[in-house]
Structures are given as structure tokens and as C-alpha cells.
Amino acid sequence: MKKTILQAFILLSLAAGIYLLISRVNWMKLFRIEKMTDALEQKLGDMVWAGMEEQSIEEGKEYDRVDSLVTAICKSNGFKRDKIKLHIMGDSEVNAFALPDRHMVVHTGLINAVHNNDELSGVLAHEIAHMELSHVMKKLLKQMGYTLLISITTGEAGGGAIKELLGMLSSTAYDRKLEKDADIKAIEYLKKAGISPNGFADFLYRLGEKDGSLGSLSWISTHPDSKERAKYIREAGR
Amino acid sequence: MSSTFTYHPTETEAEKASNSYLMSLIAIMVGFPLPIINLMATLFFYIANRKSTYFVRWHCTQALLSQLSLFVINSIGFWWTVSVLFKEDTQISNPYMAYVITVFVVNVVELGMTIAAAINTRKGHHVSWWFYGPLTQMMCKP
Numbered sequence: 001m002k003k004t005i006l007q008a009f010i011l012l013s014l015a016a017g018i019y020l021l022i023s024r025v026n027w028m029k030l031f032r033i034e035k036m037t038d039a040l041e042q043k044l045g046d047m048v049w050a051g052m053e054e055q056s057i058e059e060g061k062e063y064d065r066v067d068s069l070v071t072a073i074c075k076s077n078g079f080k081r082d083k084i085k086l087h088i089m090g091d092s093e094v095n096a097f098a099l100p101d102r103h104m105v106v107h108t109g110l111i112n113a114v115h116n117n118d119e120l121s122g123v124l125a126h127e128i129a130h131m132e133l134s135h136v137m138k139k140l141l142k143q144m145g146y147t148l149l150i151s152i153t154t155g156e157a158g159g160g161a162i163k164e165l166l167g168m169l170s171s172t173a174y175d176r177k178l179e180k181d182a183d184i185k186a187i188e189y190l191k192k193a194g195i196s197p198n199g200f201a202d203f204l205y206r207l208g209e210k211d212g213s214l215g216s217l218s219w220i221s222t223h224p225d226s227k228e229r230a231k232y233i234r235e236a237g238r
Numbered sequence: 239m240s241s242t243f244t245y246h247p248t249e250t251e252a253e254k255a256s257n258s259y260l261m262s263l264i265a266i267m268v269g270f271p272l273p274i275i276n277l278m279a280t281l282f283f284y285i286a287n288r289k290s291t292y293f294v295r296w297h298c299t300q301a302l303l304s305q306l307s308l309f310v311i312n313s314i315g316f317w318w319t320v321s322v323l324f325k326e327d328t329q330i331s332n333p334y335m336a337y338v339i340t341v342f343v344v345n346v347v348e349l350g351m352t353i354a355a356a357i358n359t360r361k362g363h364h365v366s367w368w369f370y371g372p373l374t375q376m377m378c379k380p
Contacts, residue, residue: 007368015311023333028335177327181327
């Protein structure tokens with residue numbers, strides 16, 4: 001009996017040893033997985049953005065306002081501001097979203113819906129968190145897969161696939177856990193930037209109430225349970 | 239490792255004992271990457287032969303025990319792969335890659351051992367694996 005237990009222990013140790021030995025090799029680098037994903041993300045970002053570029057507002061009062069808030073968050077958190085490609089879109093829909101390769105799109109509808117810069121900063125920090133935590137590519141890889149994404153970049157999937165991809169990123173939510181992760185990170189960013197997360201919570205609460213004065217609420221329809229989020233953001237902000 | 243059994247098995251016994259290993263081999267081809275298929279095939283063969291002669295029962299038990307541990311290892315790999323494919327917060331990572339390669343290595347080793355055991359038992363030789371052999375000995379009585 002003792003001998004069998006000893007043999008079981010040796011066998012398990014051997015299996016664990018093989019695993020530990022194999023995990024010493026950087027397989028991600030060996031199979032170029034990270035490099036491939038980065039290149040794919042860059043190409044997708046360029047392609048999606050090329051289709052939206054015409055509607056973009058790249059200067060003016062609204063752009064400067066958002067730009068200064070994004071710069072403040074980046075500066076306080078040690079992010080390179082020039083890595084984020086900020087775009088303001090003339091659209092009445094209350095929406096903001098991140099695209100591959102760090103393109104961040106903010107609708108004028110959102111800028112008009114917020115009551116102050118703290119509220120706007122909250123939404124921006126949330127979108128920056130999605131980018132920093134690589135949620136955009138995680139979502140695309142899960143929902144479309146490597147093969148389809150590669151065929152989009154080579155043009156094999158056709159123009160419709162780009163529209164589908166854009167629709168997915170601008171009008172559907174991330175996984176509940178990823179949304180919460182982005183909220184928690186956003187609070188961290190806001191605190192470091194000296195901005196109260198209460199503004200973000202207030203905005204979410206108002207969206208949760210579905211305030212008629214806010215117009216079309218895309219951002220909220222893609223981010224469920226706003227009141228619950230407002231609650232934990234307020235708690236975490238204390 | 240090949241050793242002496244308490245008695246010399248007949249031709250029919252040797253064939254049945256060899257088949258218990260072949261069961262898991264056939265199941266590997268059909269079931270991979272669904273790990274439950276291998277276990278089920280060996281389990282059904284074990285149940286069908288639980289009242290058979292000692293030599294046949296002994297080898298059915300050893301085959302089943304080896305498949306049981308393989309089932310655990312493969313199941314972890316299977317569900318990890320499912321979460322990599324379908325969950326947004328799980329990604330391909332170095333630990334995942336290392337685990338998949340480990341699973342592959344373990345399966346290849348087990349495949350080799352199973353083929354060798356199937357050939358040897360078919361010849362009427364008694365094959366007792368390290369750890370699984372003594373464990374089978376404890377569970378399977380004449």
C-alpha cells in the first residue's frame with residue numbers, strides 16, 4: 001500500500017515537473033501569438049476607422065474638451081496620450097466606444113448629455129480601461145474568431161464584415177465581468193487623476209433612470225444594470 | 239513491464255485482455271478531444287467483463303484506471319480550451335499553452351504504453367504498469 005502511494009506521489013510529481021518545465025518556455029513568443037494579435041489589431045483598427053473617418057470631428061470646442069480630459073487621465077496614470085486615437089463623431093446618440101488599435105470614439109450626444117467634466121471623465125476612463133485591459137480584441141476574438149478576423153483584414157470576408165464588427169463594438173456590451181473590471185480600473189484612473197468617481201456614478205444613475213432628456217441611450221443599452229454599477233462605483237469612490 | 243501471472247492465460251483470455259486496451263485506442267480516435275468517450279468505452283468493456291476470468295478482469299481494471307487518470311488530465315485541458323474559446327475574460331496564455339503541450343505529451347506516452355500492452359497481452363504476457371499495476375492488484379482479486 002505504502003509503495004503504491006509513493007508511486008502515485010512520484011507519478012504526480014513527474015507530471016507536475018513536466019508541466020513546470022514546459023511552462024518555462026515562452027510559447028506565446030515562440031508561436032508569435034502576441035505579435036500576430038498586435039498586427040491583426042492594428043490592421044482591423046485602420047480598416048474600421050477608414051469607414052468612419054468622414055463623420056469625424058477632429059478639432060473644435062468639443063474635441064478640445066474631450067482631449068484635455070483624456071490627456072489628464074493619461075498623464076496621471078502614466079499612459080502615452082499619443083497612443084490613443086481620439087475621434088469625436090457628430091451623432092446625437094449617447095454613446096462612446098473603443099475600437100481596435102486604441103481608437104476611441106465619443107459621440108457629441110454623450111458630450112451634450114453629461115452635466116460636468118467629472119461625468120464625462122468617468123465614461124472616458126471606462127473606455128480607456130477597456131483599451132488598457134485589451135478587452136476590445138478579447139471580445140472580437142471570442143465572438144468572431146481568429147480566422148474571420150484575418151479574413152476581414154485580407155478582404156476575403158467582404159465589406160459587410162467590417163460593418164458587423166463596428167456594430168458589435170459600438171452597440172453590444174462586453175461580458176459582465178469585463179464591464180465591471182473596466183469600471184474598477186476607471187475608478188483607479190479617476191482617483192489618480194484627482195477626479196471624483198461620483199460624477200461617473202451620477203451619470204450612470206441618471207442613465208439608469210432613463211432620463212428622457214438624454215435622448216437615444218446607446219451607451220446604457222450596451223451597459224446593463226447602471227444603477228447597480230453606480231452603487232458600487234460610489235462605494236469604491238469613498 | 240512484463241511479468242509472470244498466477245496462471246498462463248488461454249488464447250481467448252489473451253484476446254479479451256488485449257481488447258480492453260484496444261478499446262481505449264479506438265476511443266482515442268473517435269473521442270479526441272472529448273475526453274469522456276475514452277473512459278466510457280473502457281468502462282463499458284470493464285462492466286461487460288467484470289465476471290470474466292481473473293486475467294481478463296485484471297487487465298480491464300488496469301486499462302480503466304489508466305483511462306481514469308487520463309480523463310482528469312484531459313478534462314482540465316478540454317474545459318480550459320472551451321473557456322479560452324468562449325469566455326471573454328480567458329485568453330490564450332503561456333500556462334495554457336504549456337498545459338496543452340503537457341496533455342499532448344502525456345497522451346502520446348499513454349498511447350505508446352497502451353499499444354505495447356495490447357500487443358503483449360495478446361501474446362499472453364502479463365503487463366503490469368508502474369503504479370497502475372500494484373493498484374490493480376489491490377482492487378482485483380482472483
